[in-house]
Structure formats: structure tokens, C-alpha cells
Amino acid sequence: MTSGFDPSEYGRHIAEVYDDLHAELSADAAVAVIAGYANGGAVLEFGIGTGRIARPLAAGGLHVDGIDGSPEMVEQLRRNPWGESLRVEIGDFSTTTLGRRYAVVVLAYNTINALPSQEAQVQTFRNAAAHLEPSGVFLVENWVPDVAGFHRGRAVRAHELAEGRVLVEVAELHPAVQRITATRLAFTADGVRLLPVEHRYVWPAELDLMARLAGLHLEERWQDWDRGPFTDDSSTYVAVYRKDP
Ligand SMILES: C[S@@+](CC[C@H](N)C(=O)[O-])C[C@H]1O[C@@H](n2cnc3c(N)ncnc32)[C@H](O)[C@@H]1O
Incomplete structure (x- = not known):
């Protein structure tokens, strides 16, 4: 782990305006995919933030827990509809454990890049795998690095x-x-x-190897939550990693 990393840093600057800045960003497609994989089971969101995705999942009847490093983001979550009903631990999602298993663990909206190092990203995959039920899935939404x-x-x-x-x-x-x-x-x-x-930016295939190190394997990769095909032109993706049998 990179020394000096502070998982509360991001939220300190943005919590107050996060919901306003993302008011136009629909969570509908993400919620549909996550709910489909959960199939009535429990969901854990790493980096739950203000609950943009978690709150509609809970409103749809699913049990949703979260981990977030920012007390300010979680304060905002608590003020939002359904925000009081969720169990949220303040901590680093690469290491924090909740002591139960989930059908789905989700890391949305490019948050894998918020980790300070490759080692911390690998540790996040291991922590996701440790929280999954035997046939559970880890869903990761990210952008493709545009170094050009x-x-x-x-x-x-x-x-x-x-x-x-x-x-x-x-x-x-x-x-x-x-x-x-x-x-x-x-x-x-x-x-x-x-x-x-x-950002510690990360390549799609690099994530697939991190998954394998953690006992998961790539099942699907789409361009987005609408399950569009992932092609040479895709600038974003959603990857589905299933726990190995
Ligand atoms: C871009 S926001 C995404 C919030 C929410 N998932 C969404 O889709 O709107 C990233 C969130 O992850 C949290 N975060 C970033 N790195 C973290 C870490 N290592 N451990 C815990 N939380 C972290 C931030 O505090 C923030 O709430």
C-alpha cells in the first residue's frame, strides 16, 4: 500500500456538491444490471458515496451495505432518501471487512482508479472475493485510459x-x-x-489478471451498463468477475 494515502481525501473536497454535479447521470441501467445479478440476494458497494446507485437498489427491495472512506460523502448519503436505512462502514474498501457474504460486490463509476497503487487494487479484488458468496460476482465499472x-x-x-x-x-x-x-x-x-x-489508472486486461490473483474470472465485459459491445472504440466498460468454483 502507498504510504500517505487517505481514502477520506476525495470526499472532503466534493461531498457538498457531488449530487448536484451528477444530477444528470442516470443510475437506472446500473441498478437493473446489479439487481439482475443479485437476484434477491444482498449487495455490497465499495465506495458507496452519496448512494447514487445503492439507494435505488435499496428502494427496489434489496439488502445493500456499503464501505466508504469519506465521512462527508456518507453524511450526504444519510440526508438522501433511503440513506438512513443502509449499513455503511467508514474505511478503506481494499481492507475493511463486514463479516458477511454478498451475492454481488460492486465498484462503480471509475472508483478503482482512486486507489493509490497496483497492490491496493489487487487487495481490493481480494477483499471483494472474500465478501462474495460461492457463486457471487464482482462488478467493476471503469474508463479505458486515454493516454493518447x-x-x-x-x-x-x-x-x-x-x-x-x-x-x-x-x-x-x-x-x-x-x-x-x-x-x-x-x-x-x-x-x-x-x-x-x-488516479492510478489501470488497463482492462490488468484488471482481469488482478481478478485471477483473487480467485475470480472474467465472465463478461460490456461497454456500459446497457450491455453495449466492448470494442476498439469503447472508452468505458463494465466487467463482470465471477468467483471461481
Ligand atoms: C466517484 S465516487 C462514486 C460514488 C458512487 N459509487 C457513485 O457511483 O456515485 C467514489 C467514492 O469512493 C470513495 N472512495 C475512494 N477511494 C476509497 C477507498 N480506498 N476506500 C473507501 N472509499 C473510497 C470516495 O469517498 C467516494 O465516495
Whole structure:
């Protein structure tokens, strides 16, 4: 594990505005896929955040627990509908254990990159496997690294250009350690907010090997939660890792 990593850091900067920033991001397709794999069983979300995905799952009748490193994100979750009903442990999801098994463990919305090192990412797969029932699945949603989008190690990307809000990311690439250091700039009528983010980016096939190290194997990879085909042009994916028999 990389020393100095603080899993509460991300939420400290963004918790207050997270739900507003992601108001347009539908969780419907993710909820349908997760509920399908759960098939009435329990779900554990690593990096549950403000409950964007977990709350509709719980509202649909599933037992949902979560782990998150940020007390601020979980405070926001508690204020949201269904947020009070979920069991959430504050801790690092690569190591925190809840002492029960689940039909599905999910790590959504590119959060695998929030871990500081390859070792911490492998440890996350091991922790997911340890929480799964014998035939359970670990669902991982992530982006495909776009290193070609950097020029001389730097990239400026417009993430959102909406009326009343602009979200721009200024990023620096460190290929030797597969890291991106970035600051997101959120421009709204209230001013500018700086949101620092650190990624240890990871390749799809690298995740598949991490899964194998943890006693899981790749069952499916789609481009998105709508189960679109994963192709040369895909910039995102959802991978389904099933626990080995
Ligand atoms: C991008 S947000 C995603 C939240 C939610 N899953 C969603 O889809 O909206 C990432 C979440 O993971 C949490 N997180 C990041 N790294 C973590 C770690 N190592 N351990 C626990 N939580 C972590 C952050 O605090 C944040 O709530």
C-alpha cells in the first residue's frame, strides 16, 4: 500500500456538491444490471458515496451495505432518501471487512482508479472475493485510459459544458507509475471550485489478471451498463468477475 494515502481525501473536497454535479447521470441501467445479478440476494458497494446507485437498489427491495472512506460523502448519503436505512462502514474498501457474504460486490463509476497503487487494487479484488458468496460476482465499472489524449504529459478536457455550469479537468500524466494527477475546475454562478483528483489508472486486461490473483474470472465485459459491445472504440466498460468454483 502507498504510504500517505487517505481514502477520506476525495470526499472532503466534493461531498457538498457531488449530487448536484451528477444530477444528470442516470443510475437506472446500473441498478437493473446489479439487481439482475443479485437476484434477491444482498449487495455490497465499495465506495458507496452519496448512494447514487445503492439507494435505488435499496428502494427496489434489496439488502445493500456499503464501505466508504469519506465521512462527508456518507453524511450526504444519510440526508438522501433511503440513506438512513443502509449499513455503511467508514474505511478503506481494499481492507475493511463486514463479516458477511454478498451475492454481488460492486465498484462503480471509475472508483478503482482512486486507489493509490497496483497492490491496493489487487487487495481490493481480494477483499471483494472474500465478501462474495460461492457463486457471487464482482462488478467493476471503469474508463479505458486515454493516454493518447495527453500532449507532452498534459491534458485539458471539458467534461461538461452546460448552461450555468462548466466542468473542466486539467491533468498531468505520469506513465512510469500509471498515475494521473488532476484538478477539476467547476465553474458555476457561485464561483469556481477546485476539486483535486488522483488516479492510478489501470488497463482492462490488468484488471482481469488482478481478478485471477483473487480467485475470480472474467465472465463478461460490456461497454456500459446497457450491455453495449466492448470494442476498439469503447472508452468505458463494465466487467463482470465471477468467483471461481
Ligand atoms: C466517484 S465516487 C462514486 C460514488 C458512487 N459509487 C457513485 O457511483 O456515485 C467514489 C467514492 O469512493 C470513495 N472512495 C475512494 N477511494 C476509497 C477507498 N480506498 N476506500 C473507501 N472509499 C473510497 C470516495 O469517498 C467516494 O465516495
